[in-house]
Amino acid sequence: MKATHSLRPLAALLALGLVAGTALADTAPPARELADTMAMLRHAIGVPTVQGRHQVPALAAYLADQLKAGGFAASDVEIIPVGETAALVARYRGTGHGKPIYLSGHMDVVAAKRADWTRDPFTLVEENGYLYGRGSADMKTAVVVMVETLIRLKREGFKPGRDIVLLLSGDEETDMATTRELARRYHDAEFLLNADAGGGTLDPATGKPVVYEIQAAEKTYADFRIGYSSPGGHSSEPSPDNAIYRLARAIDKVAAYQFPVMGNAITLASLRATGAHTPGALGAAMTRFAAHPGDARAAATISADPAYVGQVRTTCVATMLQGGHALNALPQSASVNVNCRIFPGTPVASVRDTLARVMDDPQATITTLDPPPVESPASPLRPDVIAAVTDAVHARFPGVEVVPGMSAGASDSMYFRNAGVPCYGVDASFTKPDDTFAHGLNEKLPATELAAGLAFWHRLLTRLAE
Template identity: 40%
Template sequence: MKKLLATAALAVAIAAPAAAQTRPDQAKFFELYKELVETNTVVNVGSCTQAAEQIAARMKAAGFKDDQLTLFSTPEHPKDGGLVAVYPGTSKKAKPLLLLAHIDVVAAKREDWTRDPFKLVEENGYYYARGTADDKAMAAAWADTLIRFQQAGYKPKRTVKLALTCGEETTWAFNGAEWLAKNKRDLIDAEFALNEGGGGKSDGHGKVLVQSMQVGEKAVQNFRLETSNPGGHSSIPVPENAIYELADALVKIRGYDFPLELSDTTRAYFAKAGAARSDAMGKAMVTIATNPGDKGAETLLNTDRIYHSMLRTTCVATLLEGGHANNALPQRAAANINCRIFPGHSSEEIQKALATAIGDAKVTITMVPPVRPIAKPPALDPKVVGPAEKLVAKYFPGVPLVPTMSTGATDGIFLAAVGIPTYGVPGAWGDPDGNGVHGLNERIEVRSLYTGRDYLFDLVKAYAEQE
């Protein structure tokens, strides 16, 4: 998914703190994590419902009562269920905190992988299997945190809620986070939520370069471009050709750049990340944060594909179809355009912008379901960012915490749409190559998993003590 961290250029680095599975609580956590990773939760193949039930059983064994645990699914999607758990706080004034994680994973074929993708294997300091990083590490850490609270008899001021959901990895699937937001808003009500999307970036050799906190994300929307024509025999061609008309439209989209924009998050990112660099790119980053109209700075930043995407809405052709026979003029041609929409803009706005860029009424542009809500970035709230920054300084001395806007997408967009600001938290880190997330041989560094777990436990406690 979805977790492109625009952080590779930051220069500060430290050795990642050591963490080994030596404490009794780590061994218990590993049991939960291993069971979750080895439960196949690929849509239409595995079962998120089974995984949610297994976690609920562990929470009940730890002392959670039935009325604190809500297992949910729909008759139409019995295997795409999830779990909401509620750990009560003592304050009548403090609003709840929500912990969100998805438990579904991207498909993985055994014949393509070096190891069985649904058997957790430890090799050379890494855990390998589908979901070891995305997103079962976070799901296991959240569930483990509440189990530890229960076993310790901890009494937080805030109520802490947990929502484990299915459907994040598959656009057309039943989405548990969206369903909860629309149908069980009171159950998941919270002042703010913690989610995936943040985290650390290492140099691939054991040094953490930066930690990030996702404060906002783009909205994903697909559009179908289509052209049609009566067609005819290919031996007597005419200029009005559906494939040519579609191709002309695609060339115009390729050449169109949406206007540069900054949010509070991206402005803070470019200022802070740019100040950490001593090259021309760093200077351009600082410049654009203070003067978005500087064309020289924009031109240089646009040479970096991540920065280019962070500065605007982007749309790109991803699928193509056309024609019906080798010896016939095409009667129809179509393409899918995948857009990542900058926060604050609707899908309808982008549809109109594409139509203007193409400038050909013969090209129809339709939104492909599902239609995502408008992305609403949360505030750079010191009440949220402050504790995360303080704990980054504790766990990763000298490493900056940088606010980022994800150019990908998470289920946080559904919570934001119903008034629950959602933040992607720091903690565990990944390597520059992406750790095989969504690809082959997905992995997470063992130290990253256990250190990230400890970081998240402390972070939840910090928020739980707030009034």
């Protein structure tokens, strides 16, 4: 591992939060906690927990050791091997009052090539007020913040009424096998708080807080393979029965189709709040649609924006192609993967049927790929969760609007929602839109969000688990 750039002194890091307009002075974590979290994050970023590199168990073992050194009994910390990866579970025992609270996150990250990055993706670097490294935003910072918060609560002698159970998966970015195993074992909770969803938005021009979103729903993820076959033959004897041509025509039809406009209480509340702070025609359309979901012109404007089309429709998009077997032969087969993000309440089978109807070609085969899609019902908007999250947000940014939201992507929560556990995405971070480059090059997170996250989770858990 390369040596990191020297990190700012702790006082300077806290000062960054104050410069950003936060109220960290009232809820700032102890210097020891901040230093320990930085050290833990430096180690976590340095472990390349990418699929196929067999490093998730190493990070799980490191975090388990941190928890045990911080006061957790060995019997309350478990590593669950699943193939080449693993999950980590830690139970903070309460006094037996009610069902437990689950905390959710994932230890794995998306692959990153050193040659493509400005800095080593697996070395924590602090520059220009940001923490750079694969996992800084998605989501090793949040993972170590939750771990350190539980250690701090142990150190302070906090006695929760409910058990707090930390559930860290090891392949959320890929197969989600550890997520399925965790949901199979742990599905009897009052609710789950997921640090991998929700969060605050900063105005891109001023850097001021705009809105905080609690993720209360997410779309169902499904992959369909659409395939064609044909006899093939010599390329010098072209035939109209060409699997690639037929597939191309089917793809064009799928690309041109838009699923019906949809909305629910969660998405309408989110669009109403976002629209109030979004300039131009897009913001006006959000406001109109939130008030009148039947407004077709407003829906069309929202649908034209890639960042928001998923808030008003099911979406399906071609992502991978396969076809042919030789440069000088007619193709015997061709296929495309179509990835769909399905609106809550819409059956997966109905989306498959819609694709078949749109292509209108009985010779096409449509296969639902493994793992089988998991339909994820929206979670009820619990007043206690909303109030506690609002309190934690307002401790930093008084008066910022807190609204429910729906993720267009998928998270570990979908398996727990499917098992009947209400789930809420409550990422502590406030960031500018498209500023973190999660899953992309040079991933980063504002350095202020480390201290802010520690203050947020401490305040949230002491209120909800008391």
